[in-house]
Amino acid sequence: MRTQKRFLCLVVLMLCLGVLLAGCGGQADAPPAEEQGEDTKDPSEGDAAELEEVKVGMVGPLTGGAATYGISTRNGIEVAINQANENEEIPGVYLSFHPEDTEGDWSKSANAFSKLIEQDGVSVIVGAVLSSETEAGGPIAMDLGIPTISPSSTATGLTVGNPYLFRNCLSDEVQASQLAEYAVEELGLSRFAILYTNNDYGNALKDAFEETAASLAEVVSVEAFMDNDENFRPQLTSIQQKNPDAIFIAGYYTEAAKIAQQAAEQGLDVQILGADGFYSPVLVELGEETVEGAIFTAGFHGDDPDPNVQSFVEAYREKFNEDPDMFAAQAYDAARIVIEAMKKYGTDPESIREGIAATKDFPGITGLTSIDEEGDTIKEVLILQVENGAFKRIR
Amino acid sequence: MLSSYHVQIIILSGINVIMAASLNLITGYTGQLSIGHAAFMSIGAYASGLATLLLGFPFYLSLFIGALVASAFGVLLGLPTLKLKGDYLAIVTLGFCEIVRIVILNMDITGGAVGLRGLPKETDLLTVVVCVIITLLVLTRILHSRVGHALIAIREDETAAEGMGINTTYYKVIAFGVGAFFAGLGGGLFSHFFRYIHPNSFDFMRSIEQLCMVVLGGLGNLWGSVVGAVALTAIPELLRASADYRQLFYGALLIIMMRVRPEGLLGTRSEGFGIKSKFFRYSGWKKKGEA
Amino acid sequence: MLSQQLVNGIVLGSTYALIALGYTMVYGIIELINFAHGEIYMFGAFVAMLLVTIYKVPFLLSLLVAMALSSLLGVTIEFLAYRPLRRAPRLAALISAIGASIFLQNLALFIMGPRPYNFPSPFERRVFNLEIFAISQIELYILLISFFLMLGLHFLIMKTKLGKAMRATAQDKDTAALMGINIDKVISATFLIGSAFGAASGVMIGVYFRSVSPTMGLMPGLKGFVAAVLGGIGNIPGAMLGGLLLGVAETMGAAYLSSQYRDAVAFAILIVVLILKPSGLLGKMVQDKV
Numbered sequence: 001m002r003t004q005k006r007f008l009c010l011v012v013l014m015l016c017l018g019v020l021l022a023g024c025g026g027q028a029d030a031p032p033a034e035e036q037g038e039d040t041k042d043p044s045e046g047d048a049a050e051l052e053e054v055k056v057g058m059v060g061p062l063t064g065g066a067a068t069y070g071i072s073t074r075n076g077i078e079v080a081i082n083q084a085n086e087n088e089e090i091p092g093v094y095l096s097f098h099p100e101d102t103e104g105d106w107s108k109s110a111n112a113f114s115k116l117i118e119q120d121g122v123s124v125i126v127g128a129v130l131s132s133e134t135e136a137g138g139p140i141a142m143d144l145g146i147p148t149i150s151p152s153s154t155a156t157g158l159t160v161g162n163p164y165l166f167r168n169c170l171s172d173e174v175q176a177s178q179l180a181e182y183a184v185e186e187l188g189l190s191r192f193a194i195l196y197t198n199n200d201y202g203n204a205l206k207d208a209f210e211e212t213a214a215s216l217a218e219v220v221s222v223e224a225f226m227d228n229d230e231n232f233r234p235q236l237t238s239i240q241q242k243n244p245d246a247i248f249i250a251g252y253y254t255e256a257a258k259i260a261q262q263a264a265e266q267g268l269d270v271q272i273l274g275a276d277g278f279y280s281p282v283l284v285e286l287g288e289e290t291v292e293g294a295i296f297t298a299g300f301h302g303d304d305p306d307p308n309v310q311s312f313v314e315a316y317r318e319k320f321n322e323d324p325d326m327f328a329a330q331a332y333d334a335a336r337i338v339i340e341a342m343k344k345y346g347t348d349p350e351s352i353r354e355g356i357a358a359t360k361d362f363p364g365i366t367g368l369t370s371i372d373e374e375g376d377t378i379k380e381v382l383i384l385q386v387e388n389g390a391f392k393r394i395r
Numbered sequence: 396m397l398s399s400y401h402v403q404i405i406i407l408s409g410i411n412v413i414m415a416a417s418l419n420l421i422t423g424y425t426g427q428l429s430i431g432h433a434a435f436m437s438i439g440a441y442a443s444g445l446a447t448l449l450l451g452f453p454f455y456l457s458l459f460i461g462a463l464v465a466s467a468f469g470v471l472l473g474l475p476t477l478k479l480k481g482d483y484l485a486i487v488t489l490g491f492c493e494i495v496r497i498v499i500l501n502m503d504i505t506g507g508a509v510g511l512r513g514l515p516k517e518t519d520l521l522t523v524v525v526c527v528i529i530t531l532l533v534l535t536r537i538l539h540s541r542v543g544h545a546l547i548a549i550r551e552d553e554t555a556a557e558g559m560g561i562n563t564t565y566y567k568v569i570a571f572g573v574g575a576f577f578a579g580l581g582g583g584l585f586s587h588f589f590r591y592i593h594p595n596s597f598d599f600m601r602s603i604e605q606l607c608m609v610v611l612g613g614l615g616n617l618w619g620s621v622v623g624a625v626a627l628t629a630i631p632e633l634l635r636a637s638a639d640y641r642q643l644f645y646g647a648l649l650i651i652m653m654r655v656r657p658e659g660l661l662g663t664r665s666e667g668f669g670i671k672s673k674f675f676r677y678s679g680w681k682k683k684g685e686a
Numbered sequence: 687m688l689s690q691q692l693v694n695g696i697v698l699g700s701t702y703a704l705i706a707l708g709y710t711m712v713y714g715i716i717e718l719i720n721f722a723h724g725e726i727y728m729f730g731a732f733v734a735m736l737l738v739t740i741y742k743v744p745f746l747l748s749l750l751v752a753m754a755l756s757s758l759l760g761v762t763i764e765f766l767a768y769r770p771l772r773r774a775p776r777l778a779a780l781i782s783a784i785g786a787s788i789f790l791q792n793l794a795l796f797i798m799g800p801r802p803y804n805f806p807s808p809f810e811r812r813v814f815n816l817e818i819f820a821i822s823q824i825e826l827y828i829l830l831i832s833f834f835l836m837l838g839l840h841f842l843i844m845k846t847k848l849g850k851a852m853r854a855t856a857q858d859k860d861t862a863a864l865m866g867i868n869i870d871k872v873i874s875a876t877f878l879i880g881s882a883f884g885a886a887s888g889v890m891i892g893v894y895f896r897s898v899s900p901t902m903g904l905m906p907g908l909k910g911f912v913a914a915v916l917g918g919i920g921n922i923p924g925a926m927l928g929g930l931l932l933g934v935a936e937t938m939g940a941a942y943l944s945s946q947y948r949d950a951v952a953f954a955i956l957i958v959v960l961i962l963k964p965s966g967l968l969g970k971m972v973q974d975k976v
């Protein structure tokens with residue numbers, strides 16, 4: 001009995017380790033066709049043999065509560081990579097795409113980063129999506145000398161001290177304070193309530209908005225909610241008591257739409273303000289008429305007549321049968337920045353890093369983008385309004 | 396040659412072995428169902444992380460402090476909940492886990508929702524291996540001592556154990572204290588490995604994951620916890636090859652594994668092992684006298 | 687303000703109570719914490735949402751269809767994942783339940799995609815503004831439907847033959863079997879009814895919050911479980927009371943203490959209650975015999 005158990009124990013352990021090592025070894029030299037089954041492949045199979053393959057990784061929540069953000073990000077990058085391959089933008093190079101799931105858990109993001117870099121041999125990673133994922137994965141990529149550009153991790157100071165980490169997103173501080181100024185000066189609002197999601201994104205927006213709004217006007221109520229919350233009635237009832245004339249929702253579209261619905265349900269009819277997390281067709285789908293008139297900051301506007309924007313929106317619609325959201329647009333731009341860097345500087349990780357760092361006035365679909373010396377982005381902030389279920393630029 | 400990806404998985408397996416083995420002491424040996432073990436891990440991770448960052452303590456001292464603080468919380472949680480049995484205890488541990496997570500999320504000193512950054516990378520393969528060995532040695536020593544026998548007696552039949560003169564309160568608190576100590580140790584290794592911690596990773600799903608490791612390996616079998624922890628750390632990585640189907644496979648695998656070996660990989664069939672124990676009782680069928 | 691928050695809490699609590707009923711019924715019979723219950727709730731919401739949006743089925747009919755289909759799902763899960771483990775240690779069944787939960791959630795994610803769907807409201811937005819509080823039409827419907835479902839369940843368990851068999855099985859399976867009760871059938875019936883309640887709750891939450899998504903079952907599933915324990919797990923009136931209490935506690939915690947600590951407040955109350963009453967509010971203290 002005893003020996004039998006010990007034997008079993010040993011066998012299972014060996015099996016796990018063995019399969020792990022073998023499986024990974026096998027994967028490393030597997031042909032790219034097997035790796036990413038579907039459409040990221042170049043259609044011209046005949047040339048593929050002569051083209052050099054450069055692997056682009058992606059890390060984000062593809063399952064779990066934050067999956068909707070991760071999958072939008074993945075889709076955005078896929079569109080960029082497909083376009084680059086179809087147009088043979090980088091001569092002699094074929095880009096393959098390798099997304100990895102984190103389940104929304106930062107500690108699993110570290111595994112995803114190492115796996116991409118060491119097993120798959122990616123040259124660059126676009127990701128991660130959530131700030132905590134990038135915090136955990138960034139240092140690993142730095143140690144292994146692989147550049148990383150996150151399309152959506154907005155946490156303050158994230159890129160400081162990591163020369164391999166960049167990001168392409170609006171700064172929370174800048175957009176929230178600009179929105180507060182706009183709301184007071186242009187819209188003439190004076191009593192603000194803030195409802196923020198209790199994560200790094202919501203906190204940063206809340207702090208900046210509160211500071212600016214309190215200096216220009218009055219902040220009457222600040223309430224929090226958690227990621228993936230559904231019920232906001234207690235907070236809204238408290239806010240209603242304070243009689244504000246605007247409510248700033250510092251969170252993403254899924255929650256924002258529900259908040260708008262529930263506010264309308266209980267007769268709280270005030271101006272809704274938000275940030276770039278609002279930008280998604282889902283906001284209008286879920287929020288319906290209750291988000292009509294909502295004003296929010298954004299880096300991307302899908303109805304912009306700019307041909308780059310239109311070609312992205314069309315390609316995205318065609319492939320995924322829905323309109324892109326903010327995550328997809330920023331991810332697309334992040335991937336574009338990487339592709340531009342490859343064109344100008346070369347496709348080895350060090351050249352890509354150099355190229356990303358040198359990005360200046362890149363005409364992305366999320367506006368003119370420059371990367372500063374810390375790896376942060378400088379972008380202009382748009383202000384959009386929901387009008388007849390569509391987003392209209394008002395500044 | 397091992398790449399750092401493999402080293403990383405081995406280190407995480409090691410940390411999970413510590414977590415599973417310490418949970419096994421509470422759940423598998425003492426029979427106190429806990430679904431909040433991640434709380435002790437996060438307390439250990441934050442306490443040791445803060446000791447390193449704010450107080451500038453050397454790594455090993457920080458680790459020890461993290462474990463000690465976690466242990467204190469373990470005793471604290473153990474004390475008032477001793478009256479509770481089975482699933483009521485489970486739900487209190489779950490509540491404790493969520494409370495700890497939310498409090499850390501809202502504190503300033505812990506970095507709140509941004510997380511705690513800038514920890515030095517101290518945890519390496521050797522440290523983890525040494526810690527795993529120490530954990531397993533200490534737990535084995537405890538289990539083969541008077542204390543261990545008392546714990547198993549409590550699991551088998553608490554009332555009888557009390558009748559035999561075992562101070563059940565005392566021993567249950569010991570189980571929680573020791574279990575939380577090693578969970579805190581695991582947490583300290585965790586935080587100094589990733590150089591960053593965020594409370595969201597210590598939610599009840601992680602506790603459940605750790606419970607899965609214990610049950611899969613076999614309740615009341617320390618080597619089982621080793622196997623369970625390594626298996627459940629490695630399997631999700633292996634499943635990465637299946638891309639979008641990964642979590643589907645993982646869920647199905649849990650069901651299948653339980654169906655094939657319900658007593659766990661190294662567990663003992665219930666015959667002759669805890670047949671009277673309420674904890675191991677066949678789920679559907681209880682004898683009249685037992686209720 | 688206070689009365690308004692109380693109404694908020696009661697409406698939320700009544701949906702928790704419906705979820706808790708499913709947990710508590712299953713637990714009462716086979717002592718299994720059915721972790722996949724949250725996914726049944728999600729499944730029910732999806733079925734009703736698809737019926738209403740694609741096939742334009744009237745709301746009440748789609749609620750019934752969702753309940754029926756979810757019952758089938760519940761019974762299937764029981765058959766595939768729990769029945770083979772009936773003679774295995776309790777925790778093995780728990781892990782199997784967790785596996786089922788992960789599987790179903792990700793199946794939904796795979797089929798439906800991660801984006802939340804809009805659940806079109808079957809009622810027009812109408813708020814009844816009473817002096818001390820306001821209540822919307824949909825909230826009234828939720829309270830009404832929950833009330834009738836619970837009344838129906840009470841009748842079923844206390845007055846019908848099946849109910850009697852369920853109570854007997856919960857008390858003592860072996861003796862019940864000796865008395866000619868088909869235990870397998872009773873367990874299936876329990877899953878059937880429990881899942882129908884879970885689905886009803888999912889549909890109502892879907893309508894109330896106007897959205898349906900693959901991960902929507904996670905937190906309510908947990909809360910339903912907590913509510914069931916709070917009331918005394920295995921105890922049906924207890925589940926109702928526990929659900930209401932949890933809903934009210936959460937709402938009050940968010941309103942008067944701090945919305946940041948909302949869930950922490952709810953759990954702290956739970957712990958205090960359990961320390962004072964170790965077997966839940968209405969649970970019976972079972973004296974151990976040696």
